[in-house]
Amino acid sequence: MMRGIFGLFLFPVLLGAQQVAVKEHELSNGMKVLLLERHDAPSVSGGWVARVGSVNERPGITGIAHLFEHMMFKGTPKIGTKDYQKDLKIIAEQERVRDAMRLEERKMRAMWRKGEITDLQDPDQKTDEWKKLNEEFDKLMEEHRKVIVKNEFDRIYTANGGSRMNAYTSYDHTAYFITVPANKLELFMWMESGRLLEPVFREFYAERDVVFEERRMRTESTPLGK
Numbered sequence: 001m002m003r004g005i006f007g008l009f010l011f012p013v014l015l016g017a018q019q020v021a022v023k024e025h026e027l028s029n030g031m032k033v034l035l036l037e038r039h040d041a042p043s044v045s046g047g048w049v050a051r052v053g054s055v056n057e058r059p060g061i062t063g064i065a066h067l068f069e070h071m072m073f074k075g076t077p078k079i080g081t082k083d084y085q086k087d088l089k090i091i092a093e094q095e096r097v098r099d100a101m102r103l104e105e106r107k108m109r110a111m112w113r114k115g116e117i118t119d120l121q122d123p124d125q126k127t128d129e130w131k132k133l134n135e136e137f138d139k140l141m142e143e144h145r146k147v148i149v150k151n152e153f154d155r156i157y158t159a160n161g162g163s164r165m166n167a168y169t170s171y172d173h174t175a176y177f178i179t180v181p182a183n184k185l186e187l188f189m190w191m192e193s194g195r196l197l198e199p200v201f202r203e204f205y206a207e208r209d210v211v212f213e214e215r216r217m218r219t220e221s222t223p224l225g226k
Helices: 064-071 084-113 128-147 152-159 182-197 204-220
Strands: 005-011 023-026 032-035 043-050 163-169 174-181
Touching: 043 182, 064 163, 064 174, 064 204, 084 128, 084 204, 152 163, 152 182, 174 182
Parallel strands: 005 032
Antiparallel strands: 005 043, 023 032, 043 174, 163 174
16 A cells, blocks of 8 residues: 555645755655755644545546545544444444445336336335335444544544644545644654554445535536536
8 A cells, every 4th residue: 555655744834935955765665755854843744645536536436536535534443433343343234234225226226217116316215125224224323423433533633732634635646734743743653654554434424425515515516517
């Protein structure tokens, strides 16, 4: 995975327009590290860039790069959960139910083509099996909320003086960055290596709906959006 990382950059804030030399190192795993040392600010801005973006998508998975960006804030085995083993079990159960729902949706599309149902979005025309599975999924979502520690990734950084945490997805790269006090550099390394090596994609379906809504607001609501 690390060979897909373009670079990790660390530098104090407020660089201005000054021309300075940046030190570049390449780790044994292929990751490039850019360092710019300054001693006139007690803060360090750091982040990492991955060589992946919307250009890597294909028909059928469009939007996955931006969704992945969102999911990278959901935590790790140590961050974002009260009980990691229960967390994993619920996520696995959610996927089992969603797989069964997708199979049932295929059946409903076949029924629609035959004229047996007229509106695939009408809840009253869903099959009894789909309704049963949907209820089971809702219960699993509720159970999962009791295990999740919401926004813990952000809260840990904020409690330690972190600011400006953000990320963005472009055509050919995705970037994550934050500013932390200089004495919290080790925390930054621990947090970012954790989500690079062991990300846990909690609340996938809820976050998918958030991305859908972002698209409706930013793209589909514009004159040339569709």
